[in-house]
Amino acid sequence: MSNNPVGVDNTFRKKIDREEFLQRARERERQEQEEDERRRSKGKGPPVQRKPLKQRDYEIDLESRLGKTQVVTPIAPLSQQAGYYCSVCECVVKDSANYLDHINGKKHQRALGMSMRVERASLEQVQQRFELLKKRKPAGSFSxxxxxxxxxxxxxxxxxxxxxxxxxxxxxxxxxxxxxxxxxxxxxxxxxxxxxxxxxxxxx
Known part of the structure; x- marks a missing residue:
């Protein structure tokens, strides 16, 4: 019989096999190239390059029609129906919570030509942002x-x-x-x- 106890030896640090990860990366690149070739052969063309996600530069109006009555008819255009109208997707959402979910969602962002990925900020951009926030003193702050x-x-x-x-x-x-x-x-x-x-x- 062996004197070693039966069980799992987890006292050592896990070693990363670089060759294995390189092989996986090459395999993934090969599969992506094959998918691109298949798409081109079917006439779909290259994949669409979308811009990274950006911050909105406009205010969302959720309260202008609050407390107002409106006559709803089935023949009225979408923009005049009850609820929140999205002109990009041409749809009506019935309440503000769902409207916010819609305009922050993947379908709406794709219609605007953006992906759901955020652009990675550089060190200079972060420093500039800090400087801007320091200069712009909020109303409630004091020295x-x-x-x-x-x-x-x-x-x-x-x-x-x-x-x-x-x-x-x-x-x-x-x-x-x-x-x-x-x-x-x-x-x-x-x-x-x-x-x-x-x-x-x-x-x-």
Whole structure:
């Protein structure tokens, strides 16, 4: 019997066989060439070269007909029927979610002459994009100076609130003191005649 344990030895790193991958690549290229030749022989011509996927340069209007009533007739042209009309594919989609799916889908992009692949950006393009975004300051952003000013303004407002609160408290105490003083000045007999029992004081 052997002393080696039975099982799979997975303690080594997998080695890549370059020859095998080269052979696979050559085989794939050969199959693509054969398909191109078959297509040409059938009269279909070479495969269409499509542009890479690009960002939209227009706004999608989803809300212009929101809340409006419309009379739908079967003889009306597609562009005037209820729903969202795609002029590229000449079809009507009934709701906004499906319309967005349609214009982002493969069929619509192919009709525009684009593939579903995105062009690989170079390092220079990425750096230019970062510079552009740095220059274009969004409306809601602010610098450290703005932040310091806002903090200082908030502290001043807080101090003002505290000062007003102290003043109100002081005024209240003064009013209570004045009322107590008036109580002491009133004759007790007159207070009893008027129905006041002494204004809640314990003085006799």
């Amino acid at each position: 450290e100076k703005d932040l310091d000013e806002r903090i200082q303004k908030q502290q001043e407002e807080e101090e003002e609130r505290k000062r007003l609160k102290r003043e109100r408290k002081k005024e209240k105490k003064e009013k209570e003191k004045a009322a107590l003083q008036e109580q002491e000045d009133v004759d007790p007999d007159i207070a009893v005649m008027m129905g006041f029992g002494g204004f809640g004081t314990s003085k006799k």
